[in-house]
Amino acid sequence: MTSVVLSAFLLALREIRRNLMRSFLTVLGIVIGVAAVVTMVTLGNGATRAVSEQISSLGSNLLMVRPGQRLGPGRDSAGAPAFRKADAELLRSQIGGLKEVVPVAGSAVTVVAGNNNWSTTVSGTSNGYLPAGNWQIASGRAFLDDEERAGKAVCIIGATVRRELFGTRNPLGDEIRVKSFACQVVGLLVAKGQGAMGMDQDDTLLMPLATVQRRLTGNQDVSSLMISLHDGADTPAIMARIRSLLRERRKLADNEADNFNVMDTKQIAETLSGTIRTMTGLLGAVAAVSLLVGGIGIMNIMLVSVTERTREIGIRLAIGALEHEVLLQFLIEAVVLSASGGLIGIVLALLACIGLSAVLSMSFLFDPSINLLAFAFSAAIGVIFGYMPAQRAARLDPIEALRHE
Amino acid sequence: MSAADDVPLIRLAGITKTYGEGEVAYQALCGIDLEVNAGEFVAIMGPSGSGKSTAMNILGCLDTPSSGEYLFRGIHVERLGRNQRALLRRHSLGFVFQGFNLLARTSAQENVELPLLYRGEVAPERHAAARRALARVGLNGWETHTPAELSGGQQQRVAIARAIVTQPDVLLADEPTGNLDSKRSHEIMKLLVELNRDQGITILMVTHEPDMADYARRIITFVDGAVASDERRNGKNGASR
Ligand SMILES: Nc1ncnc2c1ncn2[C@@H]1O[C@H](COP(=O)(O)OP(=O)(O)O)[C@@H](O)[C@H]1O
Ligand SMILES: [Mg+2]
Numbered sequence: 221m222t223s224v225v226l227s228a229f230l231l232a233l234r235e236i237r238r239n240l241m242r243s244f245l246t247v248l249g250i251v252i253g254v255a256a257v258v259t260m261v262t263l264g265n266g267a268t269r270a271v272s273e274q275i276s277s278l279g280s281n282l283l284m285v286r287p288g289q290r291l292g293p294g295r296d297s298a299g300a301p302a303f304r305k306a307d308a309e310l311l312r313s314q315i316g317g318l319k320e321v322v323p324v325a326g327s328a329v330t331v332v333a334g335n336n337n338w339s340t341t342v343s344g345t346s347n348g349y350l351p352a353g354n355w356q357i358a359s360g361r362a363f364l365d366d367e368e369r370a371g372k373a374v375c376i377i378g379a380t381v382r383r384e385l386f387g388t389r390n391p392l393g394d395e396i397r398v399k400s401f402a403c404q405v406v407g408l409l410v411a412k413g414q415g416a417m418g419m420d421q422d423d424t425l426l427m428p429l430a431t432v433q434r435r436l437t438g439n440q441d442v443s444s445l446m447i448s449l450h451d452g453a454d455t456p457a458i459m460a461r462i463r464s465l466l467r468e469r470r471k472l473a474d475n476e477a478d479n480f481n482v483m484d485t486k487q488i489a490e491t492l493s494g495t496i497r498t499m500t501g502l503l504g505a506v507a508a509v510s511l512l513v514g515g516i517g518i519m520n521i522m523l524v525s526v527t528e529r530t531r532e533i534g535i536r537l538a539i540g541a542l543e544h545e546v547l548l549q550f551l552i553e554a555v556v557l558s559a560s561g562g563l564i565g566i567v568l569a570l571l572a573c574i575g576l577s578a579v580l581s582m583s584f585l586f587d588p589s590i591n592l593l594a595f596a597f598s599a600a601i602g603v604i605f606g607y608m609p610a611q612r613a614a615r616l617d618p619i620e621a622l623r624h625e
Numbered sequence: 626m627s628a629a630d631d632v633p634l635i636r637l638a639g640i641t642k643t644y645g646e647g648e649v650a651y652q653a654l655c656g657i658d659l660e661v662n663a664g665e666f667v668a669i670m671g672p673s674g675s676g677k678s679t680a681m682n683i684l685g686c687l688d689t690p691s692s693g694e695y696l697f698r699g700i701h702v703e704r705l706g707r708n709q710r711a712l713l714r715r716h717s718l719g720f721v722f723q724g725f726n727l728l729a730r731t732s733a734q735e736n737v738e739l740p741l742l743y744r745g746e747v748a749p750e751r752h753a754a755a756r757r758a759l760a761r762v763g764l765n766g767w768e769t770h771t772p773a774e775l776s777g778g779q780q781q782r783v784a785i786a787r788a789i790v791t792q793p794d795v796l797l798a799d800e801p802t803g804n805l806d807s808k809r810s811h812e813i814m815k816l817l818v819e820l821n822r823d824q825g826i827t828i829l830m831v832t833h834e835p836d837m838a839d840y841a842r843r844i845i846t847f848v849d850g851a852v853a854s855d856e857r858r859n860g861k862n863g864a865s866r
Contacts, residue, residue: 535727540716
């Protein structure tokens with residue numbers, strides 16, 4: 221039996237080599253299907269991982285409150301009154317279960333150090349921003365109380381800002397020019413890496429809120445409130461209370477819509493990863509159709525092969541081959557064909573993942589199990605779609621088959 | 626003689642074969658009774674269409690009779706299933722076809738190894754046995770050649786090597802010299818005589834050339850699907866019995 225299997229395997233390779241072009245065209249459907257599945261799942265896994273890392277880097281439970289209606293394309297906060305620092309204090313004092321309420325005033329600026337300049341976003345905030353946003357200080361220190369109170373020109377910089385302005389040099393104690401004033405670097409944040417959808421989280425610069433309000437924006441506005449919750453807090457209930465408190469404070473009538481929005485960042489990230497999963501699934505379904513077509517291609521070519529080789533089958537049967545031995549031979553041939561298609565598909569998928577992850581600036585996650593699964597699946601296609609032609613070969617009448625020209 | 630030897634190697638009793646059904650039914654064999662003992666060299670002659678090939682296919686367990694009994698060493702072949710008949714062919718019979726029926730694009734060596742492959746013999750034994758069989762038919766040095774690279778006579782000798790590589794009890798040859806010129810035909814016949822005499826292989830051979838039938842010790846003549854004559858005589862070149 222083993223010698224029959226081995227020789228069938230060698231024969232299959234020989235037949236494929238003899239009909240190289242035909243074999244390649246036959247397995248094209250499987251090549252494309254496998255390549256698509258593996259690429260989709262690999263990139264999908266990479267994206268899902270990026271999102272889940274984003275979720276964990278956000279910290280446990282974080283709410284963002286912004287002026288304006290719900291976040292989304294075409295929505296802006298124009299017309300909606302901004303928040304003030306007092307709003308943060310009010311929420312902290314009126315609602316229990318909040319860990320931190322951190323006001324943030326953002327501003328896009330160009331910062332300069334020596335000959336280097338860099339466009340980034342300054343966030344004016346308090347030390348509470350660090351635990352709320354799950355940031356760690358790599359070196360240096362957080363803001364001092366009097367720096368926060370007096371709005372001193374000090375800053376804590378993210379890894380990207382440090383790299384762009386200082387290279388590998390130690391930035392602590394150096395000065396950065398922000399618009400018209402010089403600002404001393406007192407701290408450096410631990411790098412977080414890329415966030416969801418390629419956003420660079422380390423491209424950030426923190427200053428005390430008062431500093432930003434006085435020297436950059438020139439007003440008392442706060443662009444968002446970051447609220448971190450204790451673990452196990454009842455997020456929906458707290459969100460509802462925040463909402464009703466803010467509606468009251470902003471004097472909205474019952475028939476007026478909110479002119480602010482409260483969002484649960486974790487929920488957004490979860491929605492995002494759900495979306496990625498759905499898309500991966502959809503594209504996987506498309507790939508499955510392509511695999512089905514590929515399987516039918518295999519069946520077709522195996523039927524052609526059985527017809528072409530009727531005489532050979534007749535000889536084998538006449539010599540004493542049993543039905544299942546002939547069946548096995550053609551089954552092996554179909555499997556070798558489809559599995560080699562699967563192999564080519566996997567190689568193509570890996571090349572595509574390397575290329576696409578560079579283009580989409582997204583890391584991909586090599587998962588051996590999906591590659592193995594795709595390979596096994598392609599081999600299974602050979603079995604499923606090769607069975608009928610193989611059975612046809614095995615059931616040939618030896619005399620009829622020998623007479624076949 | 627022992628009791629087992631009393632049973633003839635092959636015994637046909639009332640074998641008929643009808644092709645087709647109803648209006649188009651055609652009876653190719655109408656009641657063949659025949660006994661062949663181990664070690665015989667039998668030539669089957671007769672006009673074209675007289676049922677010689679049909680009988681050979683039944684004798685070779687490739688086909689089943691419509692009625693009658695076929696006993697091979699006392700075993701009722703007509704009652705065997707498809708795979709059991711395949712096993713009988715594999716272990717006891719060698720078949721040489723008129724049209725050679727070698728695998729194309731496959732070396733002589735591999736062609737001859739094929740029956741051993743299905744017997745499950747391991748590669749070194751297969752190689753050695755195939756080389757021996759090819760040497761036996763005078764083809765040493767031609768092992769790697771494919772049928773396309775061999776002459777008709779050489780191809781037929783490869784086919785014979787393939788039929789005898791398993792050391793069968795019976796060699797069935799349906800017009801083995803049909804495609805060959807006279808010189809090659811005589812070479813093939815001498816080879817069959819040697820196999821019969823030296824290895825005791827029972828040979829049943831269809832031919833319509835009296836020259837070739839002369840090598841056999843027994844000549845059975847078919848006419849219209851029935852045995853018309855069955856005569857024994859002294860074969861040329863010392864075929865046994
Ligand atoms: N598969 C078949 N179907 C129908 N008729 C057949 C078939 N095989 C043989 N015959 C007929 O049976 C008769 C005997 O054929 P065959 O045994 O091949 O004769 P021979 O070998 O003596 O020339 C012929 O008339 C032939 O036409
Ligand atoms: Mg004939």
